[in-house]
Amino acid sequence: QIGVDKAKQHGISLVSIANSSHCGALGVYLYPALDAKMISMIFTNGPAVMPAVGGNSPILSTSPIACAIPSNPPMIIDLSTSAVARGKIASAAKAGGSIPQGWAVDEKGEAITDAKQALMGMLAPLGGAKGFALGLMVESLSAGLSGGALSRAVPDMFNPDDDKKAQGISHTVITINPASIGKDSKDGFDGLAASITASGGRVPGSKRVSPNNLGSGEITLADAVISDLNSWSQKLGLENI
Structure with missing residues (x-):
């Protein structure tokens, strides 16, 4: 909201x-700008899990990027620059499942398909060297810019030995007010979204539900996830789900 207020001016x-600390899905934080018909870009670092191409130790986090364009429907990009978000591997590990080859590697660069092992291993960059380069940009714009802890120094919340340590994560939020350009960019944004739909494609983020408009829909959770949530409910004196 601070970014929106300053972009208005x-x-x-x-x-x-x-x-800071792990902030969850970056896409949630795009909506203040969207509600104000502005563009928002968010970058964050985290625990190091992604090696350089050819490297044998993690240098970067999953280095996620989120961006929202105020078109109709809004174009929302929310992705990690690693091959997959770490949360997907954590969910597979809780369910006792496996993961596809190409998501995670060991220190020798060999593929890991066991989800629990992958959670403590390294994640492959999205698209090889291009993904690592994008991740490097994210690290520079977040931790590098703020002077905060680089990803290699950030405690890992998935490591029981580290999960009680302060993480010192950095985030950067860039907000752009299209109205300040003096042109009707809304037509351009809407036209771009319309061209995607006309081509038979799906506008990124078009199926998202704004936090302001959450309904009473249902989601499916693995038994292990429900058990974990109920365990926390008991610790916090809340009702089980």
Whole structure:
């Protein structure tokens, strides 16, 4: 919201945050800008899990990127620059499942398909060297810019020995007010979204539900996830789900 307020005044803003922690899905934080008909870009680092191409130790986090364009429907990009978000591997590990080849590797660069082993291993960059380059940009724009902890120094919340340590993660939020350009960019944004739909494609983010409009729909959870949530409910004095 700080970024939105400053972009209203100056046309563009950059908010740098240090000494933070894991913030969940980045896409959730795009909506203040979308509600104000602005563009938002968010970058964050985290525990190191992604090696350089040819490297044998993790250098970067999953280095996620989120971006929202105020078209109709909104175009929302929310992705990790590793081959997969680590949360998907964590879900597979809780369910006792396996993961596809190409998601995770060991220190020798060999594929890992056991989800629990992969959670403690390394994640392959999305698209090889291109994914690592994008991740390097994210690391530079978050931890590098803020002066916060680089990913190699961030405690890993999936490691029982580290999960009680302060992480010191960094985030960067860039907000752009299209109205400040002086042109009706809305037509361009809408036209781009319409061209995707006309081609038979799906506009990224078109199936998302804004946090402001959450309904009473249902989601399917693995038994292990439900058990874990109920365990926390008991610790916090809440009802089981």
